[in-house]
Amino acid sequence: MTVVPALQDLSRTAATRGLSEPQSGTATPQFGLFGNSLPDIFPASAGFRVVDVKSVPDSEIDRRWDPVAPFIEPFVDDYVRHFLHRLGCGAFANFRAIVFCREDAAAMVAYQYALELRRQGILAEAEPALLLWNLEHGKSPDVRQFNERQLSGLMEQMKTLGGTGLEPERLAEHLHAVSSRQDLLRDIADQQAGDQPRLPASACFDIRHAMRYLTPDAAANRLSEVRDALPALPVVKGPRIALVGTALDDRRFYQMLDEVGVLVADLQPFGAVWPLPISEHTDQSRVDLPRHLLQTAAENPLSPRNRMPGQWLDKVAEICVASRCDWVVAQMDQNDDTFGWDVPPLKQRIEASGIGWINLGFRDFRPDNAWFEQVKAVLGEKMGNNV
Amino acid sequence: MTTSDNTEYQPLATAEQATGYQREWVRGLREHITSGGHYALVNADTPHELFHIMGMPIVTNQWWSAVISAKQQSEYYFDYMASLGFHERLAKYSSLPLIAQLEGDSERQPWGGLPRPSMLCARQSADDHQRIFSLWAEQSGAPLYLLSAPSVPDPHPRWWDLARNDWETFYGSDRLDLLEAQLHELAHELERLTGRQFDSEAFREYMEAIDEQEMIFDDVSDLLARAPKAPIRINEQIPNVMIPQWHRGSEWAIQHARAFRDEVKERIDSGYAVCPDERIRMMWIGAGLWFDTSFYAAFENSHNAVFAWSMYLPFAGDGYIRKDHGNPMRALAARVSAMNEQLHQPPWVNEWLVDQARRYRIDVALMLIPEHDRFSGHGSLFAKQALEAAGVRVIEIWSDMVDRREWDREAMVRRVSDALDEV
Numbered sequence: 001m002t003v004v005p006a007l008q009d010l011s012r013t014a015a016t017r018g019l020s021e022p023q024s025g026t027a028t029p030q031f032g033l034f035g036n037s038l039p040d041i042f043p044a045s046a047g048f049r050v051v052d053v054k055s056v057p058d059s060e061i062d063r064r065w066d067p068v069a070p071f072i073e074p075f076v077d078d079y080v081r082h083f084l085h086r087l088g089c090g091a092f093a094n095f096r097a098i099v100f101c102r103e104d105a106a107a108m109v110a111y112q113y114a115l116e117l118r119r120q121g122i123l124a125e126a127e128p129a130l131l132l133w134n135l136e137h138g139k140s141p142d143v144r145q146f147n148e149r150q151l152s153g154l155m156e157q158m159k160t161l162g163g164t165g166l167e168p169e170r171l172a173e174h175l176h177a178v179s180s181r182q183d184l185l186r187d188i189a190d191q192q193a194g195d196q197p198r199l200p201a202s203a204c205f206d207i208r209h210a211m212r213y214l215t216p217d218a219a220a221n222r223l224s225e226v227r228d229a230l231p232a233l234p235v236v237k238g239p240r241i242a243l244v245g246t247a248l249d250d251r252r253f254y255q256m257l258d259e260v261g262v263l264v265a266d267l268q269p270f271g272a273v274w275p276l277p278i279s280e281h282t283d284q285s286r287v288d289l290p291r292h293l294l295q296t297a298a299e300n301p302l303s304p305r306n307r308m309p310g311q312w313l314d315k316v317a318e319i320c321v322a323s324r325c326d327w328v329v330a331q332m333d334q335n336d337d338t339f340g341w342d343v344p345p346l347k348q349r350i351e352a353s354g355i356g357w358i359n360l361g362f363r364d365f366r367p368d369n370a371w372f373e374q375v376k377a378v379l380g381e382k383m384g385n386n387v
Numbered sequence: 388m389t390t391s392d393n394t395e396y397q398p399l400a401t402a403e404q405a406t407g408y409q410r411e412w413v414r415g416l417r418e419h420i421t422s423g424g425h426y427a428l429v430n431a432d433t434p435h436e437l438f439h440i441m442g443m444p445i446v447t448n449q450w451w452s453a454v455i456s457a458k459q460q461s462e463y464y465f466d467y468m469a470s471l472g473f474h475e476r477l478a479k480y481s482s483l484p485l486i487a488q489l490e491g492d493s494e495r496q497p498w499g500g501l502p503r504p505s506m507l508c509a510r511q512s513a514d515d516h517q518r519i520f521s522l523w524a525e526q527s528g529a530p531l532y533l534l535s536a537p538s539v540p541d542p543h544p545r546w547w548d549l550a551r552n553d554w555e556t557f558y559g560s561d562r563l564d565l566l567e568a569q570l571h572e573l574a575h576e577l578e579r580l581t582g583r584q585f586d587s588e589a590f591r592e593y594m595e596a597i598d599e600q601e602m603i604f605d606d607v608s609d610l611l612a613r614a615p616k617a618p619i620r621i622n623e624q625i626p627n628v629m630i631p632q633w634h635r636g637s638e639w640a641i642q643h644a645r646a647f648r649d650e651v652k653e654r655i656d657s658g659y660a661v662c663p664d665e666r667i668r669m670m671w672i673g674a675g676l677w678f679d680t681s682f683y684a685a686f687e688n689s690h691n692a693v694f695a696w697s698m699y700l701p702f703a704g705d706g707y708i709r710k711d712h713g714n715p716m717r718a719l720a721a722r723v724s725a726m727n728e729q730l731h732q733p734p735w736v737n738e739w740l741v742d743q744a745r746r747y748r749i750d751v752a753l754m755l756i757p758e759h760d761r762f763s764g765h766g767s768l769f770a771k772q773a774l775e776a777a778g779v780r781v782i783e784i785w786s787d788m789v790d791r792r793e794w795d796r797e798a799m800v801r802r803v804s805d806a807l808d809e810v
Contacts, residue, residue: 071768075758102538105514109765112542116733116769119544134537134562142568146537149561305511307533309521337477337761341518344472345525361474 002232006225007203010210015251017057018213029162032092032128033212034083034110035101036274037135037303038154039293043099044216045174046155046163052212053098054106055249055270056082061366063089067122071113075335077106078365079247084113088123095128096161099154102134103305104269105338106247131157137298137307147294171289175278177216182278184223185211189272191230193264193323197240198233201254201263208271209249236262239383242320242355243268244346245331246339250365256372257329260379265323267316268331273302304338313342317349327356327383334362358382396661396684401647402623405630408639416444417498425580428504428523430481432512432727433534434570434719436597439636440590441577446501447633448509449674452483454497456678462792464490478760480674482519488526503527505580508573511536512727513762532576534569537562539725544734545742546725547705554709554721566720574716587715594715597636598708603644604628605704610651612746616660617695618651621671622680628699635707667692667810668748670779672740672770673755673763676786678794685800690807696747698730705739706730727762736766737773744779750810751780753803758785782806 012020031048033040040050056079065088072081092098100111114130117123134150136143155166164170188207192199199207207226211219239261247269257263266272276297300306301315320328328350332339347357360375367375420426426444428451429435438445455461461479464486469475471489473482484501493500507529509520517533524531539559543549549557574585611617611624627647631640669686671694676682686692706726711718729735744752752774756767771781782803786794 070772073756073764073768075761075764108538111538112732112766113769115542116737119734132538132540134540136535136537136565138535140568140572142565143535146535146561146565153561304514305517307511307517309524309531332474335476335761336474337759338514338518340474340477341515341522343474345522347472362476 002229002234004226004229004233006222006229007206010222010226011203011206013213014206014209015057016059017055017209018051019057021213021218029096030094031158031163032095032098033101034098035104035107035133036269036276037101037103037297037300038099038133039276039278039297041171041174041178041216041278041293042151042155042166042290043158043163044178045167045170046158046165048096048158048163049215051095053083053086053092053095054079054104054247055209055212056086060086060091063091065089068113068117071117076113077109077335078333079106080110080113082365083110084117087114088117090125092128093125096163097129097131097158099131099133102132103137103303105304129157129161135294135297137300137303137305139295139299143298144291144295147298148291151290151294166290168289174216175289177220178275178278180220181211181216181223182275184220184227185272185275187227188223188230189265191227196235197262197264198230198235199263200236201241201257202251204263204266205251205254208266208274211275238262239327240264240323240325242266242323242325242328243271243331244316244328244339246333246336248331250367252367252372253331256376257379259376260383261327264325265319267302267319269304276300310345313346313349316346317353320350320355321353325355327358329358329360329379331360331363334364336362356382396620397659399619399623399627399647399650401627401643401650404646405626405643408643409626409630409633412634416446419444420446420502421498423502425505427506427508428484428501428529429507430509430516430520432510432723433508434573434723435633436590436593436636436719437570437574437577438508439634440593441574441581441583441585443505443577443581446504448481448484450633451497451501452480453675455483455487458497459678460487460495460497461678463495465792476759478515478519478757478762480757480760480763481516485519485523485526488523504529506576507531508534510534510723510727515762530576532573534573534723535565536724536728537565538728542732542734544738546729546735547739547742550705550721550729551708552710554718555712558721558724562724563717563720566724567714567717570716570720570723591711591715593636594709594711594718596641598710600631600635600641600644601703601707603641603648604700605708607644607648607651608701608704610648610655611695611700612748614655616662616665617668617693618654618659618661620661620684621694621697622683625675625680625697625699628703632699632703632707661693662687662691664691665693666690667750667807668695669693669751669753670696670740670744670747670749671753671755672698673757676755679796682796682799686803686807689804690810692751692807692810694753696743696749701743701746702730731763731766733766733769737770740770741773741777741779744774744777749779751782751807753782753784755784755786780806780810 028049031043031050032053034054043050063085065085068084068088100107159165241261241263242265244267249270301311306312350357429445431449467490468486487496631643634640683694709718709722756764774781
């Protein structure tokens with residue numbers, strides 16, 4: 001069996017949520033990201049190492065900080081719950097800041113609750129700084145102006161935290177690495193959605209998650225190796241699957257998918273919806289780069305707060321069709337109150353395209369093995385292969 | 388229903404007047420809508436003022452939800468919702484009208500159902516509301532106007548201290564610039580739909596009239612807070628506030644607010660009390676329990692316990708009064724920009740409720756926590772902790788405002804009674 005060292009690296013990075021990565025020689029300050037709507041090029045160009053803080057490493061699942069428990073309602077998103085416990089236990093003590101993306105409903109609650117716990121003195125430490133990223137969606141001049149002010153404010157805050165602020169030259173330098181990362185991810189995704197997918201679902205998970213803990217340069221290096229190794233890997237066979245639903249960061253789910261089919265599109269919030277797209281033809285000499293990057297983020301059709309009715313649904317359906325998937329598999333966390341509204345119309349669009357639809361319903365944050373066995377059997381039966 | 392000394396409770400004349408006015412108005416609205424007149428379907432936290440000033444009647448989503456619920460149709464529609472593939476943990480209060488529309492049997496709906504609105508309007512305060520309204524737009528073909536709802540990055544805890552006057556500081560200029568621009572855009576859209584021109588001077592006067600009305604309600608809240616004993620029930624307080632709020636700034640609404648204030652003052656001056664032997668003062672936290680409003684009087688006889696507070700009256704002053712500083716549209720943006728959030732997010736919700744509990748000398752709080760309406764439920768435990776720290780006993784009621792399927796009144800009365808026994 002072909003071993004791809006880069007894939008092994010990425011798997012390790014994903015599993016440890018970046019803790020396996022060696023820090024840079026000068027201990028680059030860490031900048032936590034909760035949510036998807038801040039283009040990571042901005043904090044990266046300001047001198048920070050951007051690290052996702054929403055996803056929960058298995059080693060931290062059981063961390064508990066008793067003082068926060070009385071304030072967390074049972075219906076609070078599990079990512080919020082785990083984040084607050086981890087925050088109280090000092091998991092982010094060496095972060096300079098954490099930015100919470102308003103676009104992510106869980107991020108909003110995490111931000112508000114963390115701020116309040118700090119205000120009440122329950123969370124005693126003053127660090128990391130807790131920042132809010134209020135990116136608005138749309139094309140109007142008012143939205144554009146608002147977003148530019150948000151960026152300006154955020155970059156000034158980064159300066160006070162030891163970063164460099166918004167410097168066009170540094171942004172342009174980082175654009176190359178970010179573009180390379182995007183191009184390579186697209187190449188890999190196109191290969192996966194093509195006639196001969198060669199990555200198991202678990203490897204797709206590893207790649208996507210590792211991106212959230214690597215600098216764009218480091219990511220591009222590993223992705224380049226993965227892309228170059230793809231032709232030598234065996235073709236993965238089986239029903240072609242697209243994954244939708246609420247945020248899912250459990251590798252065992254993907255391992256389960258490996259036993260029933262091949263993942264050709266991952267459209268849940270930890271999947272291919274991040275990093276945010278940037279224009280392929282960004283000519284730095286002709287565009288205002290920050291404005292351009294912001295506008296691309298603001299018009300992202302896959303944003304959950306996209307203001308064009310139906311656009312998100314249309315885009316997801318379009319990707320599923322383009323990926324030539326046989327089945328769309330939907331799943332939701334126990335406290336879902338949003339994706340459930342998308343289920344019937346998305347199902348309708350998917351089935352109208354001739355693609356099968358399987359809704360697994362609610363799942364625990366970390367389901368037990370019995371659940372996976374049961375789901376595997378359901379998928380196998382519906383997809384017509386016995387597993 | 389009798390009061391605790393077995394005399395009949397004297398209903399407020401103004402409560403009956405308000406409901407009578409609303410009945411007539413609803414009749415007129417119904418005639419207008421069912422004969423093809425323009426109307427907009429809007430969420431509660433949207434700038435109704437613009438629709439009013441432009442003469443575009445509105446049906447408020449949450450009001451319509453309460454109407455459907457009062458017609459005892461909510462259970463049927465929630466079953467239908469499930470049959471469409473919408474799971475049972477989605478918010479009910481804000482979606483009941485949509486489900487009724489999707490079900491489509493006009494005979495079942497109040498008024499024979501709502502025809503296609505000329506416009507739908509919602510804020511992006513909660514992600515599910517955006518989806519509910521998007522589905523409605525798709526079903527009806529009506530255009531959807533979505534207002535942005537960026538969050539306040541540094542929420543001042545005592546929001547009511549700043550919101551009336553120094554709202555620029557409190558809500559932030561960036562947010563207000565964005566929302567003010569969107570309100571102007573909405574006004575242009577309403578010009579197009581109604582054929583009328585937006586009159587800035589008339590709007591300024593109208594906003595002043597609203598502030599006048601809300602200051603009257605502010606006075607009423609102050610009267611009730613300082614009254615030795617609660618002189619009115621909250622299920623009469625609510626229509627006396629909410630109905631004028633739906634018509635805020637109108638001549639009728641201001642006159643009614645004055646009449647309500649005068650009647651309350653008269654009651655206080657005469658020494659009238661809901662419970663002459665009042666022993667326990669309670670607050671109802673959350674939206675109304677629309678399918679069982681008689682619950683509010685359930686403990687008067689048994690415990691001399693009266694509900695002295697519900698959010699609608701005190702929120703009239705704190706949530707609505709906004710000095711215009713020469714820019715009434717911006718003042719409207721300030722009113723709307725965090726309208727719902729102030730009632731549901733920490734630190735705002737907990738600080739405000741404690742302040743209110745102190746003003747009203749509350750002993751016990753019943754807190755409605757809708758498990759499947761997270762936007763309304765978040766922050767509840769911060770509020771609970773804060774109230775308990777302030778010496779208020781808190782009883783959590785995990786129920787939905789319109790879904791009575793799991794509401795067991797007897798069990799709830801027993802539960803609350805047991806808690807009141809210990810006070």
